[in-house]
Structure formats: structure tokens, C-alpha cells
Amino acid sequence: MRNLILILGDQLDARSAALEGFDAKLDAVWMAEVKHESTKVWSTQPRIAVFLAAMRHFRDELRARGFTVHYRQLGGPGGETFAEQLRSAISALKPKKLFMVEAGEWSVAREIEAVAAETALPLEIREDTHFLCTRESFQKHAEGRKQLRMEFFYREMRQHADVLMEKGKPLGGQWNYDHDNRESFGKSGPGLRIPPRRFLPDDLTRGVIADVRTHFAKHPGSLDEFDWPVTAAEAREALDDFITHRLAEFGRYQDAMWTHEPWLYHSRLSAAMNLKLLDPREVISAAEKAYHAGKAPIESVEGFIRQILGWREYVRGIYWHFMPDYIEKNAMQATQQLPDFYWTGETDMQCLRDAIGQTLRHGYAHHIQRLMVTGLFALLYGVHPRRVHEWYLAVYVDAIEWVELPNTLGMSQYGDGGIMASKPYVASGKYIQRMSNYCAGCRYDPAQSTGPRACPFTTLYWDYLLQHEPALRQNQRMSMQLKNLARLTPADREKIHAQAAVCRSSCGKKS
Ligand SMILES: Cc1cc2nc3c(=O)[nH]c(=O)nc-3n(C[C@H](O)[C@H](O)[C@H](O)COP(=O)(O)OP(=O)(O)OC[C@H]3O[C@@H](n4cnc5c(N)ncnc54)[C@H](O)[C@@H]3O)c2cc1C
Ligand code: SF4
Numbered sequence: 001m002r003n004l005i006l007i008l009g010d011q012l013d014a015r016s017a018a019l020e021g022f023d024a025k026l027d028a029v030w031m032a033e034v035k036h037e038s039t040k041v042w043s044t045q046p047r048i049a050v051f052l053a054a055m056r057h058f059r060d061e062l063r064a065r066g067f068t069v070h071y072r073q074l075g076g077p078g079g080e081t082f083a084e085q086l087r088s089a090i091s092a093l094k095p096k097k098l099f100m101v102e103a104g105e106w107s108v109a110r111e112i113e114a115v116a117a118e119t120a121l122p123l124e125i126r127e128d129t130h131f132l133c134t135r136e137s138f139q140k141h142a143e144g145r146k147q148l149r150m151e152f153f154y155r156e157m158r159q160h161a162d163v164l165m166e167k168g169k170p171l172g173g174q175w176n177y178d179h180d181n182r183e184s185f186g187k188s189g190p191g192l193r194i195p196p197r198r199f200l201p202d203d204l205t206r207g208v209i210a211d212v213r214t215h216f217a218k219h220p221g222s223l224d225e226f227d228w229p230v231t232a233a234e235a236r237e238a239l240d241d242f243i244t245h246r247l248a249e250f251g252r253y254q255d256a257m258w259t260h261e262p263w264l265y266h267s268r269l270s271a272a273m274n275l276k277l278l279d280p281r282e283v284i285s286a287a288e289k290a291y292h293a294g295k296a297p298i299e300s301v302e303g304f305i306r307q308i309l310g311w312r313e314y315v316r317g318i319y320w321h322f323m324p325d326y327i328e329k330n331a332m333q334a335t336q337q338l339p340d341f342y343w344t345g346e347t348d349m350q351c352l353r354d355a356i357g358q359t360l361r362h363g364y365a366h367h368i369q370r371l372m373v374t375g376l377f378a379l380l381y382g383v384h385p386r387r388v389h390e391w392y393l394a395v396y397v398d399a400i401e402w403v404e405l406p407n408t409l410g411m412s413q414y415g416d417g418g419i420m421a422s423k424p425y426v427a428s429g430k431y432i433q434r435m436s437n438y439c440a441g442c443r444y445d446p447a448q449s450t451g452p453r454a455c456p457f458t459t460l461y462w463d464y465l466l467q468h469e470p471a472l473r474q475n476q477r478m479s480m481q482l483k484n485l486a487r488l489t490p491a492d493r494e495k496i497h498a499q500a501a502v503c504r505s506s507c508g509k510k511s
Pocket of ligand 1: 404
């Protein structure tokens with residue numbers, strides 16, 4: 001054999017740069033399902049199933065296109081790590097060279113490089129053309145800047161990719177419509193909507209579900225409602241469905257939450273994009289076309305495109321720019337373990353019960369649930385950012401380290417001390433009350449910081465500000481919050497400290 005093309009579970013791109021120059025007579029593709037990838041963080045069943053279902057469909061599509069694919073399925077012979085499987089494949093197939101595109105995780109890249117070095121095989125790593133910004137371009141963007149901010153990166157990307165631009169200026173006259181995009185649903189709730197298109201498991205996916213139930217029986221989460229797109233064709237249908245039925249209201253209700261409503265106006269496209277079933281250019285272009293066709297307002301279209309052309313590309317840049325040190329960062333010196341209820345959803349706190357419940361059921365929560373419910377609580381509680389990272393990487397169907405880590409450790413936990421976010425995203429329970437109906441069904445009261453009905457978010461919010469006051473004083477953007485803190489009397493502060501200590505030892509335990 002001449003070349004062995006390595007395709008990892010998040011590289012299911014039919015136009016992958018790794019396949020360029022493939023000669024069916026001389027070359028072959030290698031893919032492997034290994035348990036280690038689902039146990040190094042204790043992955044939920046939905047997350048495992050999405051990866052494996054998409055991989056098996058991709059394998060069959062490649063074979064149908066004439067590629068020889070050596071595929072190791074769960075339960076097959078040999079070890080349960082990439083390194084062990086790759087060594088066996090190399091010794092059986094005896095390729096002269098290995099090819100792949102850039103991996104999505106720093107340690108996986110090192111693992112594969114180590115096997116190539118040990119077997120003395122050249123390994124050619126090609127740029128991942130799925131992304132609009134190369135790692136090298138991001139380095140150039142970052143060079144010489146004292147501070148990195150997504151907004152500046154995003155404006156460069158808009159210009160560079162010529163997206164939502166008109167004669168060199170942003171379409172509509174503004175780069176950013178965020179201030180129009182922060183509505184909640186009000187008392188009447190989100191109302192009737194067309195539910196998102198579901199993709200019920202075909203025979204191949206049903207086989208995956210059975211395998212996950214057998215091999216990962218003790219892993220959290222449920223597969224009863226599994227309906228994720230797992231092929232490129234399904235991903236395109238999901239995109240069409242979002243553009244037709246939800247994009248128009250996406251911006252307005254982007255931050256809103258509602259009990260038992262996991263999807264609202266979100267796209268559900270992150271897993272399909274991160275597995276590379278769907279090209280971000282296609283997604284951006286579909287949203288832009290909807291605007292020009294008068295089907296969605298600029299606030300929604302710009303808000304949606306910013307997530308993909310801005311945030312998604314930006315976090316990837318941050319990850320590769322700051323790894324491997326980034327994962328070790330703990331700027332606020334948080335030390336607590338993650339409360340157990342993160343793995344069960346069993347807590348009296350209605351907001352956390354809902355967000356974690358749907359996470360375990362679907363492997364999904366939308367951005368504000370991740371940032372301002374599960375992430376906020378972990379931050380205020382003082383959980384070590386590494387533990388928070390391990391949870392996020394384990395539970396979501398779209399979780400791959402390049403995108404998950406900067407969002408978790410940086411944006412949500414402020415563990416990087418301000419690389420991702422200009423200030424910690426901290427708020428009391430009143431934020432959750434404003435953006436959802438969770439508090440109406442909760443035994444706690446978001447307005448109270450002490451006493452039997454005190455909302456744990458509110459207690460821990462004040463305690464967080466008290467604990468970190470000296471460090472936060474250095475940050476201009478925290479001045480409003482610290483001004484409010486200054487109004488607390490010494491007696492109030494004492495009571496909050498005491499209640500926060502009780503909360504850390506008992507809150508989360510169901511009454
Ligand atoms: C603590 C935390 C952890 C996160 N972990 C992940 C993760 O592991 N994988 C992941 O893809 N996203 C992650 N995000 C970002 C975001 O929450 C998800 O992309 C989004 O909720 C996916 O749902 P959706 O496809 O319906 O997105 P929509 O709300 O419809 O947004 C559209 C698309 O924009 C992109 N996007 C939006 N926000 C971000 C962001 N902050 N960073 C990168 N891309 C973004 C996604 O590709 C998404 O599909 C995380 C956010 C937080 C706060
Ligand atoms: S009262 Fe506090 S714990 Fe209960 S739902 Fe509201 S924010 Fe969450």
C-alpha cells in the first residue's frame with residue numbers, strides 16, 4: 001500500500017483535503033471506533049451515538065464512492081486507543097505514508113504523531129479546509145495585539161469573506177445588532193412553533209444505539225429520543241428546516257429560555273458542522289440568501305452569522321494559539337468538585353434541573369443555558385475549571401475540545417483570566433428570572449440572597465463578588481456590579497458568607 005489516510009470521528013468531510021490525490025488502487029482510508037475516546041471523559045450516550053452513527057454512515061458513503069476503508073468497529077480485536085489501533089493497522093497494511101487533516105484535539109494530534117514517529121512513517125498533516133480562517137491566519141491576527149477580542153476578528157472575517165458587506169461597509173450600516181437581540185418571551189411563553197425536523201434512526205443508527213447501550217451501559221444520558229442528523233444529506237435538510245422556520249426569530253429570542261423547550265429558535269446545527277458533515281460556508285450563505293429574499297431580518301441573520309463566522313472560527317483560533325497551556329489555566333483559583341447533580345439533573349433548582357435534564361436526554365442545551373445556567377452555577381460555586389471542562393466535553397453532542405474548551409474554561413469560567421471574555425459572566429438568579437420562566441416553578445426566590453428561600457445563584461453571586469473583590473476591582477467593566485456590592489452592610493456580608501458555606505455543602509441535594 002502507498003498511502004493510508006487517517007479519518008477521525010470529527011473529520012467526516014466528503015471533500016476532506018486528506019482525500020485529495022487518493023488513488024483507489026494504491027491507497028486506503030483508516031477509521032477506528034475506540035472506547036478510550038468515550039471514556040477519557042465520561043461521555044453521555046447521545047454524544048457517543050452521534051459520533052459513531054455519523055462515522056458508520058460516512059464509511060459506507062466512502063465505500064460507495066469506491067474508496068477502500070479499513071474500519072475498526074466497537075468490540076473488534078485489538079486495543080481501545082487510537083494509538084493501539086493505528087499501530088495494528090500499520091503493521092497489517094504496511095503503508096509507506098500517512099495522511100490526515102489537522103486533528104480537533106491537541107492530545108489526539110500528539111498521539112498520532114507519536115505513532116508515526118515510532119513506526120518511522122512520514123505523516124503529512126493537511127490544513128482543514130472546513131474552516132474559513134486557517135490557524136496561520138489566526139496567528140497573524142493575534143500577533144502584536146495586547147488583547148484579543150472576537151468583535152475585531154469578526155469584522156476582519158466579514159471583510160475577508162465578503163459576507164453581509166456592501167461596498168466595503170457592513171450591510172445595514174452596523175456590524176452588530178446585539179442590543180436588538182436580548183428579548184425574553186414574556187408571560188405568554190414562546191407560543192406555537194413548527195418543531196424542528198427530526199431524523200429518526202435508520203437501521204445503521206439503530207445498530208449504533210444497540211452497541212452504545214451494550215458497550216457504554218453505565219454512561220449517563222438516554223437514547224430514547226435520538227433524532228440527530230448523521231449524514232451530510234440530513235444535515236442539509238436540518239439547515240433548510242432552520243432557515244425556513246426559525247432563522248427569522250433567532251436573533252430576537254437567542255438568549256431566551258423556557259421550561260421543557262430545548263430548541264426554541266436555535267439551529268441544532270453545531271454537531272453536524274463540528275463533525276464536518278456541513279460546511280459553514282453553506283450555512284452562512286443560506287442565512288445571507290434568506291436576508292436578501294426578505295425571509296429574515298438583518299438582526300437575526302447578522303446574529304446567526306456572527307456565531308459561525310465570528311465565534312466558531314475565533315474559539316478555534318484561541319484554542320490552537322494557547323494550547324497546550326490553556327487547559328491548565330485556573331485564573332480564579334477555583335478548587336471545588338463538580339456537584340453530583342450535574343450527572344443526574346436531580347436538584348430542586350428548577351433552572352438547573354431543566355437544563356441538565358435536556359442535556360442528558362438530547363445531548364443538547366442552547367448557548368445561554370450552557371453559559372448562564374450550568375456554567376454560571378459552576379463558576380459561582382467555585383468548581384475547578386478542569387472539572388467543568390470535563391463535564392462539558394462529555395455531555396454535548398457537539399463537544400470537541402477545540403470548540404468546547406475556550407467556551408467553557410474561557411468564556412464561562414473566566415479561567416483564562418480574560419483571554420476569551422472581557423469580564424466574568426456573573427449574575428444573580430434575577431438574570432435567569434428575566435430570561436425564562438424557570439423561577440416561577442422553583443422553590444427558591446431569585447430576589448433573596450439569605451434565608452430559607454434564598455436562590456443559590458443569588459447567594460453565590462454576592463459571595464463570588466465578595467471573595468474576588470480585590471481582583472475584580474482591576475476590571476473597569478465590573479464597576480457597576482461592585483458599586484452594588486458596596487451597598488451591603490457588614491452584617492449582610494456575614495450572612496451571605498454563612499449562607500454560601502451552607503449552600504456549598506448542601507445545595508443541589510434534592511429535598
Ligand atoms: C460553556 C459552553 C460550552 C460550549 N461548548 C460547545 C461545544 O462543545 N461545541 C460547540 O459547538 N459549541 C459549544 N458552545 C457554543 C454554543 O453554546 C453551541 O455552539 C450552541 O449552543 C449549539 O447549538 P445550536 O447549533 O442550536 O446553535 P445556534 O444557537 O443555532 O448557533 C448557531 C451556530 O453558531 C455556532 N456557535 C454559536 N455560539 C458559539 C460559540 N460560543 N462558539 C463556537 N460556536 C458557536 C455553532 O456552530 C452553532 O451551531 C459552548 C458554549 C458554552 C457557553
Ligand atoms: S430561583 Fe434561582 S435556582 Fe430557582 S430557577 Fe430561579 S435562578 Fe434557578
